């Protein structure tokens with residue numbers, strides 16, 4: 457990491473982000489549980505009712521050697537009615553910096569390996585992983601430039617077309633690409649969004665399809681905090697686009713892909729069962745954040761980490777010391793007994 461980069465808990469070094477982080481329950485619970493013990497100073501604003509709603513996403517794999525996780529409730533605070541207990545299970549081992557994860561209809565998982573620039577189909581039932589091949593896989597290997605936090609990052613499956621969407625760091629930029637899968641092969645990739653600033657750190661990288669069918673893309677500030685408040689830059693934003701990369705209908709600025717701004721380094725995107733959108737975000741030295749994302753919202757970076765940003769900015773719904781946990785992907789847990 458660069459000299460200015462923040463320190464991290466040793467068991468959760470960001471380059472080796474575990475699959476457990478991808479399974480963060482309600483966005484925050486498992487993230488807290490996965491953190492190292494430290495100075496608890498977690499804040500939670502009044503959680504939206506949606507945070508406790510019945511989820512729709514399936515369970516995801518978990519960190520080896522962690523049979524169960526109960527989220528810590530630090531002294532002096534409460535996680536509120538959205539707190540959950542997550543049970544985790546190892547479904548596959550030996551992956552090389554797994555970063556993105558997309559559940560497939562047959563119960564398998566499409567997983568990206570950041571530094572190897574490979575896609576794998578993981579079968580949780582069999583405990584196997586099969587590399588994806590084909591023109592699209594060859595293209596990713598040839599064009600991806602893993603460096604620092606960059607590489608082959610997010611992956612998502614378009615529920616409408618069945619296309620695979622990936623976010624990768626290339627020689628000149630971060631870009632979102634898509635291709636058509638056929639079993640464990642992936643066809644030639646076409647560009648959805650290009651020109652996202654890239655850097656050794658703060659590359660963002662999450663991609664997800666919202667309940668509205670549009671594609672959401674999480675970017676980082678690419679090491680230049682001023683990017684986050686620059687509406688003309690794709691860095692430090694959450695973008696909302698069509699599969700052709702055009703600004704999606706209903707965006708705050710009709711000709712802009714920007715859905716929200718003022719982000720430092722968004723790592724996880726997701727929605728609960730009633731459509732409330734969440735994003736998890738790395739802070740610098742003070743607080744990591746879980747935000748409820750609203751169109752046109754300014755989430756305060758670089759003027760603030762955690763709550764209390766300048767007027768007109770949106771406070772997170774949960775925040776915790778950067779030394780305590782690193783929020784990566786997020787999903788919504790299934791209720792106990794399902």
Ligand SMILES: [Ca+2]
Pocket residue numbers: 718745755756757760761762770772
């Ligand atoms: Ca913020």
